[in-house]
Amino acid sequence: MSDTPTLVVIGGGPRGTGVIERIAVNAAELYGDRALDIHIVDPYPPGGGRIWRQEQSPLLWMNSMAEDVTMFTDDTVQLDGPVNPGPALHTWAADVREGRTTVTADSEVLAEIHGLTGQGFASRRLQSAYLRWVYEQAVKALPPGITVHEHTGHALRVCGPRGGRQHIHIQGRAEPLAADLVVLTVGHLDSEPEPEQQELAAFAARHGLVHLPPDFTADTDLSAVPAGESVLVRGFGLAFIDLMVLLTEGRGGRYEDGVYIPSGREPVLHVGSRRGVPYHSKIGYSWQGERPPLPRHFGADQVQEILNRPGPVDYRRDLWPLIAKELGHAHYHQLFTAHPERTAVALGDFEEKYAVAEPGSPELAALVASAVPDPADRLDLDALDQPLDGVRHDSYDSLQDTLRAHITADLERRHDPAHSSDLAVFLGLLSVYGQLISIGDIGARWHGFFNYLASGPPGPRLRQLLALSEAGVVRFLGAGMTVESDEEQGVFRARSTTVPGAYTEARALVEARLPDPSLRKTRSPLLSALYEDGAAGTDTGLLSVDPGDSRILDTEGRPHPRRFALGPYTTARNSGAFTRPRTGGAAFRQNDVTARTALAFLRDLSCRDRLTA
Numbered sequence: 175m176s177d178t179p180t181l182v183v184i185g186g187g188p189r190g191t192g193v194i195e196r197i198a199v200n201a202a203e204l205y206g207d208r209a210l211d212i213h214i215v216d217p218y219p220p221g222g223g224r225i226w227r228q229e230q231s232p233l234l235w236m237n238s239m240a241e242d243v244t245m246f247t248d249d250t251v252q253l254d255g256p257v258n259p260g261p262a263l264h265t266w267a268a269d270v271r272e273g274r275t276t277v278t279a280d281s282e283v284l285a286e287i288h289g290l291t292g293q294g295f296a297s298r299r300l301q302s303a304y305l306r307w308v309y310e311q312a313v314k315a316l317p318p319g320i321t322v323h324e325h326t327g328h329a330l331r332v333c334g335p336r337g338g339r340q341h342i343h344i345q346g347r348a349e350p351l352a353a354d355l356v357v358l359t360v361g362h363l364d365s366e367p368e369p370e371q372q373e374l375a376a377f378a379a380r381h382g383l384v385h386l387p388p389d390f391t392a393d394t395d396l397s398a399v400p401a402g403e404s405v406l407v408r409g410f411g412l413a414f415i416d417l418m419v420l421l422t423e424g425r426g427g428r429y430e431d432g433v434y435i436p437s438g439r440e441p442v443l444h445v446g447s448r449r450g451v452p453y454h455s456k457i458g459y460s461w462q463g464e465r466p467p468l469p470r471h472f473g474a475d476q477v478q479e480i481l482n483r484p485g486p487v488d489y490r491r492d493l494w495p496l497i498a499k500e501l502g503h504a505h506y507h508q509l510f511t512a513h514p515e516r517t518a519v520a521l522g523d524f525e526e527k528y529a530v531a532e533p534g535s536p537e538l539a540a541l542v543a544s545a546v547p548d549p550a551d552r553l554d555l556d557a558l559d560q561p562l563d564g565v566r567h568d569s570y571d572s573l574q575d576t577l578r579a580h581i582t583a584d585l586e587r588r589h590d591p592a593h594s595s596d597l598a599v600f601l602g603l604l605s606v607y608g609q610l611i612s613i614g615d616i617g618a619r620w621h622g623f624f625n626y627l628a629s630g631p632p633g634p635r636l637r638q639l640l641a642l643s644e645a646g647v648v649r650f651l652g653a654g655m656t657v658e659s660d661e662e663q664g665v666f667r668a669r670s671t672t673v674p675g676a677y678t679e680a681r682a683l684v685e686a687r688l689p690d691p692s693l694r695k696t697r698s699p700l701l702s703a704l705y706e707d708g709a710a711g712t713d714t715g716l717l718s719v720d721p722g723d724s725r726i727l728d729t730e731g732r733p734h735p736r737r738f739a740l741g742p743y744t745t746a747r748n749s750g751a752f753t754r755p756r757t758g759g760a761a762f763r764q765n766d767v768t769a770r771t772a773l774a775f776l777r778d779l780s781c782r783d784r785l786t787a
């Protein structure tokens with residue numbers, strides 16, 4: 175057994191890469207020239223991992239402009255360790271073009287690099303090349319005494335005493351890896367089907383139908399989706415956009431001057447969801463001018479006050495009023511500073527009164543109405559969240575024009591700097607997400623709202639959706655979509671609250687969404703084993719971690735001294751493993767704390783402690 179301290183990172187995607195980067199920049203201060211073995215375990219190549227792997231369709235894009243994607247810290251990130259500046263995606267691509275940076279990639283990716291602009295949307299394959307480069311740079315930056323070992327395979331189980339070395343069992347490896355510390359950065363998880371999905375799958379099997387449960391669209395076998403037939407699609411987020419692309423362009427269709435030219439191999443996609451509309455378009459312009467000061471009404475003091483209250487935290491009662499006030503602050507600060515001609519009072523007077531007004535109160539509404547004359551300039555979060563609330567149509571045919579008009583209006587607004595308050599709200603959403611990490615599991619409502627408003631598709635994708643609608647390849651079902659199975663007819667049947675009394679039938683159903691993260695339902699033997707071994711899970715199935723340093727908690731609330739976890743399956747989930755430059759990067763802060771805690775632990779670990787089994 176080696177006496178060299180050992181750290182195992184399970185998951186080599188962008189989150190694992192971020193941990194390696196933070197170890198590299200903190201090692202000189204906290205670890206000196208000591209020896210350390212780092213083992214990275216992932217069935218996919220480090221850097222991109224599963225989601226951002228090189229081997230996927232070149233048709234699939236990122237959902238952020240290239241200038242809004244970075245893996246590097248800046249002075250807006252709250253760090254105990256040093257800032258390590260580096261290029262955002264578009265700057266890296268420019269460095270490759272100009273010969274300042276070398277990258278190994280196939281000809282298609284290299285050609286895309288040479289055409290990428292800051293406001294362009296890179297393919298996921300190009301992002302994979304960027305992430306691989308970031309990983310390689312992080313490994314090169316490690317001190318000479320730190321050695322990285324890569325293991326291709328799934329980690330199956332972590333076992334070991336709280337006070338001794340851990341043992342990581344890896345698929346295809348006879349002997350487990352011994353580790354002094356383990357950091358889990360496994361990303362999104364596959365899940366066992368929910369009861370409803372099991373029933374729908376059994377129904378489909380009995381009647382020879384097609385049923386595709388929630389899954390990562392890039393990993394789904396779509397060959398079973400029939401050409402020329404109606405297909406029900408439940409879900410209108412980013413998974414739907416991927417599905418739309420793969421079943422149209424992926425089957426030979428193309429766009430000419432904004433018109434879709436079908437190949438004849440497409441199905442007809444009848445899509446609906448709880449909201450009945452696609453996620454809001456990504457904003458198509460860059461920030462200009464003064465940023466709203468954030469946090470203002472939902473910061474560390476407010477979070478601590480909420481945590482000090484007796485009883486569990488209720489999202490709608492305890493958090494939403496302050497979140498709404500924070501988003502309003504961001505919105506109106508930008509409106510008053512960038513578009514003062516559309517306001518009626520001085521910014522200072524407005525913010526003084528806004529600060530003391532109770533969230534959601536008539537006084538706050540009256541203040542906004544008096545200061546912002548045009549209702550279109552006021553922030554209405556309920557209307558944003560549920561645009562089809564109360565909207566009714568007599569038929570699906572009449573609904574199509576309404577949805578096309580909604581998508582067109584959204585595209586126009588999200589690409590018009592005259593509505594730059596929308597971008598300020600986006601910054602507010604990122605700030606709120608960073609604060610919510612300290613609270614833990616708050617349920618799915620916030621994450622759904624954030625994704626709908628801040629993590630939508632590129633504008634060009636929504637223009638393609640409009641073209642597909644005009645071509646009859648996509649049909650809109652509306653809000654409040656439900657699916658039922660008809661045993662007598664042997665079909666799936668979809669209804670919505672938007673078109674009461676009407677329904678659409680099909681012999682194929684696709685659930686266009688990711689599986690919900692859940693320890694109890696996960697297909698990951700690694701996470702299941704942790705849960706069975708005493709790791710705490712929340713009522714919604716998230717892995718409980720210490721919000722301070724991301725150590726895994728047991729059912730008694732004790733942090734495990736040798737096990738850490740970062741990512742969307744934990745109670746400290748955040749908006750993503752990489753982020754927009756100069757927006758605080760909550761994931762980067764978490765990576766830094768975890769890396770520094772790990773290095774300090776390993777530095778202070780005695781040989782006797784390491785060899786305790």
